[in-house]
Amino acid sequence: MKHSGKRSSKTAYFNISEVARILDVSPSTLRVWEKIGLVTPQRSDGRYRLFTPDDIKRLKKVKFLKSAKHLNASGVLHVLSQGNSSRPDVTTRSPSSSPSSASSSAKAIGPTLRDLRTQQGMTLKDVATRAGLSVGFLSSLERSQTNASIATLQKLAKLYNTNFLSFFDDSEKASKLVRPAERKVLETQPGTRIELLALGRTMMETQFWRVAPGASSGGAYDHEGEEFIYVIQGRFEIWLDEVEHYMLRPGDSLYFPSTQSHRWVNPGKTETQLLWINTPPTF
Secondary structure (H helix, E strand, C coil), X not given: CCCCCCCCCCCCXXXXXXXXXXXXXXXXXXXXXXXXXXXXXXXXXXXXXXXXXXXXXXXXXXXXHHHCCCXXXXXXXXXXXXXXXXXXXXXXXXXXXXCCCHHHHCCCCHHHHHHHHHHCCCCHHHHHHHHCCCHHHHHHHHCCCCCCCHHHHHHHHHHCCCCHHHHCCCCCCCCCCCCHHHCCEEEEECCEEEEECXXXXXXXXXXXXXXXXXCECCCCECCCCEEEEEEEECCEEXXXXXXXXXXXXXXXXXXXXXXXXXXXXXXXXXXXXXXXXXXXXXX
């Protein structure tokens, strides 16, 4: 896309379709938010909307305030106008974890994705074509300037012949006992926090998930294996192959083949907590 000479060539820009995919909202929703003044994207020479990483950060906050806090447009504008840079805590830490423990092990996965791509001998264009993503989005993701949905990361994991766990820091040795403060943490998108309950090369991926209100998978994904979900707190809505639909509540469990395409969302007003197990480790 051609950019005006007034714009910095170092700035990453995203079109409306890319931003809609990142936020898991429709392009028409973004147009409405622009119309009522919640965001003001730049325009290309051809008058196409161009969103910067800062615009995306603002829109993520808009989405949170509307879906989780149930604010109307006026309320959202009021909060944004206060200049409060502290984003609502949508990925709450485990009560037994200290600020310097589990939360500090969450790391930017951009360098890991870049290393995996180069190991496969693939260019950004190669990956973009095969994964159905844009070069600009992938470049920004590898530079840790934007986040990716669970569905997008799963797609990249399959493309790089690895699994979701490869995005965790695996520098520590396996341990039979894992304290809450010792869990490996992955926060790939606002509102979704995944904590590993077992370390090392295991036959099961055992994970503790915390999903904020309104947070979703960002699309459907599938892989080899079988999965088990147990709801500890909140509600969890999931679709399998777009045919089966389940609304899970505390105490409910669901077992299904991972080869069934699945997407999910937290439809409630409170955080959802899950025990999620995959076997073998292909997620």
